Amino acid sequence: MNSPGHNFSRLVTRAVRRYLGGPDQQWIFEPPPQDWSPPPIERTALYLHVPFCRNLCPYCPYTKVPYDETLLEPYTRAALAEVDWWADAIGPAEVTSIYIGGGTPTLAMDSIASVLKHIRERFRLTGDLCIETNPADVDEVTVRRLHDADIALISLGVQSFHAENLKIIGRQYDPSLAEKALELLAKSDFTSVNADIMFALPEQAVGSVIADLDRAAQLGADQLTTYPLFTFPYTSVGKYLRLSAVKMPALRLRREHYRAISNWCDEHAFERISVWGFKRGAVPRYSSVTRDGYIGIGPGAGSHLPDGFVLNTFDLENWIRAASERRRAIALRMPFKGEMAGWWWLYWRLYDTRIPLDALDGTLGNDAPKARQWLRAAERFGLAVRNDGCFELTEPGSFWLHLAQNYFALSYVNTLWTEARRQPWPKSVAV
Ligand code: SF4
Known part of the structure; x- marks a missing residue:
């Protein structure tokens, strides 16, 4: 309810x-008509969704399943076929950027390498490659594989360097793990490294957010994305907040956090690049969502087409079956009027x-x-x-x-x- x-x-x-x-x-949003297919497109961004995570965080609204090695082969097969489906439908478009999100994409680097190779074969790739990763999944091997795949921009889901905040959001590791991961990424010659930092967590003091920003900048992040806890009612956090009467911070507190973050960024030469994001220096902007048009590959992936939005089926098994058989994996469409x-x-x-x-x-x-x-x-x-x-x-x-x-x-x-x-x-x- x-x-x-x-x-x-x-x-x-x-x-x-x-x-x-x-x-x-x-x-x-309704299933697209049988005879509908996407219009030809000359330029587009591309989103690849990798739905595997080792730890399913209770607040997370994204499409994901527990990591299982046996799913990688069918996932890759379906993603390769879906690249073909889009290329046949829209033509050999220029792909101006690729954003790889999840899930924890770095759990499937072999799959990603194959899919990227195939995207290069079917489209004209001209832009940067961005990827999200998780502190628990960053080591020297991951770094090497990211470089092998020519990925330039990395975003690390730090969320907080404070143990009590990690506990609230269901992360089961020590904050030092995130520190080591960020430090390693920052010294590994990527074009830019973004750190996601959460604010307005239950009972979080403003000083704790500022300390997180300080630490991320010290460790070498040149972009910072700050965001509050989203309480989608269907996530465990949504249920938890309702059941136990733990309240989201008041508007006044959220305002205080946001102002403090903006002031800190001003004082530390991080310029605002979006409502949530800041960057320091002449690095290309890291952003997941502000592209004007994109096609989406993977379960639950959305596409923003010239004539409307479409959304793939969220169900991994159904997506694998439809995409592998070169059928449309799109479940819903909202045309633009x-x-x-x-x-x-x-x-x-x-x-x-x-x-x-x-x-x-x-x-x-x-x-x-x-x-x-x-x-x-x-x-x-x-x-x-x-x-x-x-x-x-x-x-x-x-x-x-x-x-x-x-x-x-x-x-x-x-x-x-x-x-x-x-x-x-x-x-x-x-x-
Ligand atoms: S927050 Fe990230 S690591 Fe956690 S379940 Fe969601 S996608 Fe996976």
């Missing part, structure tokens, strides 16, 4: 979406905290005046400033957007993912 807060956030986000997307945009593709572009530019004004008209078409109105209102309330042909979110603007995204995720992603988990091929999901 949904909580009153969840129901309220659903109502509010529905009203905003209806206002922005217009009455024609149906917020319903009107200027919806443009609004998604604006959503991700807001996430970047910079909206190039000269691109607004071309991207949002008839809805550009509506978007400008909203941006001017944000400027009046001190949430954005005009700078160098862009609207830039201020620190308060970034915080409120971060909060709105939190509710958006709860309302939209939670509804969609809950249903997609419940059955491999859902009939219809209204978000």
